[in-house]
Amino acid sequence: xxxxxxxxxxxxxVKGIKIGITEAHVRYPNRxxxxxxxxxxxxxxAVVTTQNQFYAAPVQLVREFVKTNSPRFLxxxxxxxxxxxxxxxxxxxxATCQALAEKTGVNISQILPYSTGxxxxxxxxxxxxxxxxxxxANLTDDNWLNAARSIxxxxxxxxxxxxxxxxxxxxxxxxxxxKGAGMIRPNMATMLGFVATDAKIDKSLLxxxxxxxxxxxxxxxxxxxxxxTNDCCTxxxxxxxxxxxxxxxxxxxxxxxxxxxxxxxKIAQLIVRDGEGATKFIxxxxxxxxxxxxxxxxxxxxxxxxxxxxxxxxxxxxxGRILAAAGYAGIDFEQSxxxxxxxxxxxxxxxxxxxxxxxxxxxxxxxxxxxxxAIELGQGQASDTVYTCDLSYExxxxxxDYRS
Amino acid sequence: xxxxxxxxxxxxxVKGIKIGITEAHVRYPNRxxxxxxxxxxxxxxAVVTTQNQFYAAPVQLVREFVKTNSPRFLxxxxxxxxxxxxxxxxxxxxATCQALAEKTGVNISQILPYSTGxxxxxxxxxxxxxxxxxxxANLTDDNWLNAARSIxxxxxxxxxxxxxxxxxxxxxxxxxxxKGAGMIRPNMATMLGFVATDAKIDKSLLxxxxxxxxxxxxxxxxxxxxxxTNDCCTxxxxxxxxxxxxxxxxxxxxxxxxxxxxxxxKIAQLIVRDGEGATKFIxxxxxxxxxxxxxxxxxxxxxxxxxxxxxxxxxxxxxGRILAAAGYAGIDFEQSxxxxxxxxxxxxxxxxxxxxxxxxxxxxxxxxxxxxxAIELGQGQASDTVYTCDLSYExxxxxxDYRS
Numbered sequence: 001x002x003x004x005x006x007x008x009x010x011x012x013x014v015k016g017i018k019i020g021i022t023e024a025h026v027r028y029p030n031r032x033x034x035x036x037x038x039x040x041x042x043x044x045x046a047v048v049t050t051q052n053q054f055y056a057a058p059v060q061l062v063r064e065f066v067k068t069n070s071p072r073f074l075x076x077x078x079x080x081x082x083x084x085x086x087x088x089x090x091x092x093x094x095a096t097c098q099a100l101a102e103k104t105g106v107n108i109s110q111i112l113p114y115s116t117g118x119x120x121x122x123x124x125x126x127x128x129x130x131x132x133x134x135x136x137a138n139l140t141d142d143n144w145l146n147a148a149r150s151i152x153x154x155x156x157x158x159x160x161x162x163x164x165x166x167x168x169x170x171x172x173x174x175x176x177x178x179k180g181a182g183m184i185r186p187n188m189a190t191m192l193g194f195v196a197t198d199a200k201i202d203k204s205l206l207x208x209x210x211x212x213x214x215x216x217x218x219x220x221x222x223x224x225x226x227x228x229t230n231d232c233c234t235x236x237x238x239x240x241x242x243x244x245x246x247x248x249x250x251x252x253x254x255x256x257x258x259x260x261x262x263x264x265x266k267i268a269q270l271i272v273r274d275g276e277g278a279t280k281f282i283x284x285x286x287x288x289x290x291x292x293x294x295x296x297x298x299x300x301x302x303x304x305x306x307x308x309x310x311x312x313x314x315x316x317x318x319x320g321r322i323l324a325a326a327g328y329a330g331i332d333f334e335q336s337x338x339x340x341x342x343x344x345x346x347x348x349x350x351x352x353x354x355x356x357x358x359x360x361x362x363x364x365x366x367x368x369x370x371x372x373x374a375i376e377l378g379q380g381q382a383s384d385t386v387y388t389c390d391l392s393y394e395x396x397x398x399x400x401d402y403r404s
Numbered sequence: 405x406x407x408x409x410x411x412x413x414x415x416x417x418v419k420g421i422k423i424g425i426t427e428a429h430v431r432y433p434n435r436x437x438x439x440x441x442x443x444x445x446x447x448x449x450a451v452v453t454t455q456n457q458f459y460a461a462p463v464q465l466v467r468e469f470v471k472t473n474s475p476r477f478l479x480x481x482x483x484x485x486x487x488x489x490x491x492x493x494x495x496x497x498x499a500t501c502q503a504l505a506e507k508t509g510v511n512i513s514q515i516l517p518y519s520t521g522x523x524x525x526x527x528x529x530x531x532x533x534x535x536x537x538x539x540x541a542n543l544t545d546d547n548w549l550n551a552a553r554s555i556x557x558x559x560x561x562x563x564x565x566x567x568x569x570x571x572x573x574x575x576x577x578x579x580x581x582x583k584g585a586g587m588i589r590p591n592m593a594t595m596l597g598f599v600a601t602d603a604k605i606d607k608s609l610l611x612x613x614x615x616x617x618x619x620x621x622x623x624x625x626x627x628x629x630x631x632x633t634n635d636c637c638t639x640x641x642x643x644x645x646x647x648x649x650x651x652x653x654x655x656x657x658x659x660x661x662x663x664x665x666x667x668x669x670k671i672a673q674l675i676v677r678d679g680e681g682a683t684k685f686i687x688x689x690x691x692x693x694x695x696x697x698x699x700x701x702x703x704x705x706x707x708x709x710x711x712x713x714x715x716x717x718x719x720x721x722x723x724g725r726i727l728a729a730a731g732y733a734g735i736d737f738e739q740s741x742x743x744x745x746x747x748x749x750x751x752x753x754x755x756x757x758x759x760x761x762x763x764x765x766x767x768x769x770x771x772x773x774x775x776x777x778a779i780e781l782g783q784g785q786a787s788d789t790v791y792t793c794d795l796s797y798e799x800x801x802x803x804x805d806y807r808s
Contacts, residue, residue: 054731054739054755084727086740086756119724120757224710227732229724306628306710306795307803314804320523320633323488327458328631335458336490351458352490353524391710396797399711400718 002157002274003281003369003389011144012162012173014196016040016238019143021150024131026124027079027117032150034128036100036135037074037194043238044203045071046210047112050231056083057093057123058113062232065097065109072110074194074234075100075128078153078179082115082123083229092125099129103136116179116192116230117153148177151192154398155181157274161266163259167252170241172199174259178267181223181276191271193218193233195263199256200239202246209257210235217264220296221387222303223275224395235260272387277394280312283372286326287383294331295377295384301329302373302386309391312371317362319347326375337378342371406561406678407685407773407793415548416566416577418600420444420642423547425554428535430528431483431521436554438532440504440539441478441598447642448607449475450614451516454635460487461497461527462517466636469501469513476514478598478638479504479532482557482583486519486527487633496529503533507540520583520596520634521557552581555596558802559585561678565670567663571656574645576603578663582671585627585680595675597622597637599667603660604643606650613661614639621668624700625791626707627679628799639664676791681798684716687776690730691787698735699781699788705733706777706790713795716775721766723751730779741782746775 017037024034039045047066049059065071075096082089097111115123148158160177180191201209214233245252273281284303289295302308305325311318322340335351342365346354365371421443428438443449451470453463469475479500486493501515519527552562564581584595605613618637649656677685688707693699706712709729715722726744739755746769750758769775 052728052731053733053735053737054727081724084724084752084756086754088756119722119728120752122757227728229728229731306799310800310803313800316804318523320485320488320525323458324456324523324631324633327456327633329457331457333457348488348524350490352488352492353526391800393797393800395710396714396717396795396800399714400720 003278004273006157006270006273008145008158008160009162011148011160011175011177012164013141013144014173014175014238015198015240016043017196017236018139018141019147020135020137020139021143021146022131022134022138024077024127026077026127032146033078034131034135035076035147035150036132036139038139039072039074039236040238040240041072043070043236044201044206046203046207046235048210048214048233050228052227052229052231054084054229056081056115056230057085057089058082058115059230059232060090061093061097062112062114065112069107069109071112072106073100073104074112074114076114076151076192077128078151079117080115080121080123081117081119081230084120085122089123092123095125096128100132103132112234114192114232116151119229144175144177151177151179153179153181154276155179155274159267159270159274161263163263165255165259167255170243172197172241172256172259174263176263176267178271180271181274191228191231193264193267195234195260196236196238197256197260198238198240200241200244201237202244205246206235206237209260213257213261213264216261217268220385221268221272222300223272223389269387272389275389276398277392278389279392280390281370282312282388282390284386284388285372285383286375286377288377288379289382290380292382292384295382296386297331298326298329298375299384299386301325302375303388306391312366312390313392315363315366317342317347317359317366319362322373323348333377333379339376339378341374342366343368407682408677410561410674410677412549412562412564413566415552415564415579415581416568417545417548418577418579418642419602419644420447421600421640422543422545423551424539424541424543425547425550426535426538426542428481428531430481430531436550437482438535438539439480439551439554440536440543442543443476443478443640444642444644445476447474447640448605448610450607450611450639452614452618452637454632456631456633456635458488458633460485460519460634461489461493462486462519463634463636464494465497465501466516466518469516473511473513475516476510477504477508478516478518480518480555480596481532482555483521484519484525484527485521485523485634488524489526493527496527499529500532504536507536516638518596518636520555523633548579548581555581555583557583558680559583559678563671563674563678565667567667569659569663571659574647576601576645576660576663578667580667580671582675584675585678595632595635597668597671599638599664600640600642601660601664602642602644604645604648605641606648609650610639610641613664617661617665617668620665621672624789625672625676626704627676627793673791676793679793680802681796682793683773683796684794685774686716686792686794688790688792689776689787690779690781692781692783693786694784696786696788699786700790701735702730702733702779703788703790705729706779707792710795716770716794717796719767719770721746721751721763721770723766726777727752737781737783743780743782745778746770747772
């Protein structure tokens with residue numbers, strides 16, 4: 001059961017994007033597992049990918065292709081990650097792109113492939129190729145929610161968000177979907193995220209927007225600290241609104257950026273809310289650090305600690321575990337300047353127990369499904385925030401059972 | 405249930421060390437929770453302590469005292485870590501040392517205090533002080549096994565080892581004990597380890613020996629990646645054998661070093677075998693790296709991955725998770741040169757599936773209680789080894805229940 005409100009708003013169509021979906025039987029029967037995005041000619045596309053050295057075969061192609069050409073199609077399969085598959089994996093990924101290129105009359109390098117699922121097994125590229133006709137036959141601009149569903153693996157709920165902003169009489173739409181529930185500590189990318197806007201945005205500016213907004217969203221979430229081999233986040237600007245936005249100084253830039261970042265943050269947080277076995281949604285806010293990077297490291301150290309995560313699962317205000325995890329982040333600080341709060345309750349002051357804190361107050365906060373841990377370091381002015389969930393029996397069960 | 409053989413050899417007395425134990429009711433009734441070591445005058449002592457910034461109050465005193473004086477007593481309590489306790493915690497730790505100093509006629513700085521247990525609660529120093537008379541009354545050289553028992557917290561089994569070596573007609577004894585089962589990823593120290601030898605060793609050489617052997621033992625184990633606030637490893641050379649060993653060139657050095665390191669490694673591995681909820685003992689060996697540090701980082705990345713650990717718990721040869729964890733260690737390597745084996749079964753070659761590997765072979769190995777993951781990077785000549793355990797329901801249960 002995901003934590004908190006995971007009902008989706010209506011996922012608005014984005015002019016210039018059509019989506020087709022089918023059952024290709026990649027791993028399981030009777031489920032949609034193949035999704036094709038068609039992107040209108042003239043759109044710009046930006047991508048960030050995993051920093052895992054064992055990046056999957058499709059990730060390698062995405063990196064190559066997006067450099068040399070403007071993507072016209074995205075092809076996404078679940079059930080098989082095509083990672084740890086060596087040269088053969090690369091051939092199979094290429095074969096699916098080649099088949100789609102032939103069917104649509106575009107160049108192979110205009111097709112970006114994405115795979116997610118089990119690692120180390122051969123991609124059944126023949127099945128994917130066999131499914132292409134059907135996916136192409138049902139291309140429609142109204143398929144975002146279905147796509148959110150068809151890219152799920154261990155996810156229990158589809159993830160998407162949509163925003164409409166009006167600026168100077170122009171209506172801009174931003175819609176995005178994501179998937180992921182485990183193996184989540186994206187590093188410069190998420191599991192899989194696809195976000196599109198009908199704005200017309202210069203390609204290099206679009207890349208800046210993506211990197212910046214990913215760093216505030218997908219790169220600030222963690223479920224289990226594992227960084228996937230297949231993480232990719234893709235941002236498409238279809239250019240259907242006419243007005244070219246080519247710099248941060250353009251009068252429309254700020255609002256559009258804000259809409260994109262808020263969609264990203266929402267679909268990133270939905271991944272944490274649906275974290276494998278999650279029962280709590282935890283925000284870890286570190287402030288008063290010397291640098292943002294210091295704050296992020298401490299926040300991640302707390303967010304990754306199995307001892308912190310199991311204490312939250314048990315609603316046990318064992319705050320010493322939070323201090324301990326902050327302390328081993330590898331960042332120098334004076335413990336006597338540190339204070340820690342859980343929501344409105346101050347637990348720790350000057351490195352020791354806060355005046356007036358009682359176990360009952362701690363317990364009261366820990367029982368909530370959504371909790372903010374605020375750590376004030378007292379060493380500087382920087383701050384950063386990371387989102388995570390607790391660690392439950394269910395996490396072990398899901399990951400001990402996955403594949404069987 | 406600990407993994408594998410955890411029966412202890414006879415823990416030989418070390419001439420110059422006496423140990424007294426009592427029930428001080430620090431947290432629970434009816435259990436030995438206070439241990440006092442008496443060290444003969446003229447001994448040398450070396451200590452390494454946690455790198456956690458939230459080091460506990462006793463750790464601060466150990467660091468100060470060991471610099472200025474030769475320890476004559478160690479005082480160890482379980483049930484309360486005296487960490488995250490600010491200035492008050494420091495006063496309470498000092499009070500216990502002061503009381504013992506007065507009772508024994510030594511200087512306060514000749515007493516090293518150690519605490520382990522729950523973090524963030526006030527140390528009941530009055531109870532500890534009240535227990536000192538009884539602990540001093542039963543000081544004996546034959547108490548090593550009892551001491552191993554009395555320093556346990558969530559440990560299910562006492563941890564100790566002993567070696568006797570004869571060199572040129574002199575019989576040297578090395579005996580050590582340790583405790584720890586969770587919050588285990590020591591960094592320059594273990595949870596708590598106490599090792600003594602009757603050899604006479606120059607103080608600065610003893611420190612070198614300790615640092616070197618800790619780096620091969622306590623600093624190469626991980627249960628959950630959490631580094632404790634209280635980690636300390638203490639090595640005492642009582643000097644009762646007469647012959648002064650003052651350099652690595654001394655003819656007795658090599659054999660004594662080997663005995664110390666092997667005792668350390670044994671009691672470090674016992675911590676992993678007794679890791680909270682552990683059902684498997686896993687050795688992660690990374691070779692073919694450019695530097696030892698690269699290899700250690702990759703080994704730790706694999707050893708920490710919740711996805712790898714749950715796969716081992718499930719006996720699921722989901723080797724893609726091993727690749728993925730190796731890949732996000734932050735170390736550059738070419739995946740096409742990497743091979744991975746589980747015990748004698750080669751799973752991955754040139755970054756892809758190895759010829760002849762079958763799921764059945766993988767399954768066969770994964771069912772074993774002790775498994776070696778060997779990762780050959782093919783980039784250089786360095787290697788390193790880390791020891792860990794799997795992640796089970798039981799780990800979550802223990803850590804969600806601890807304190808209640």
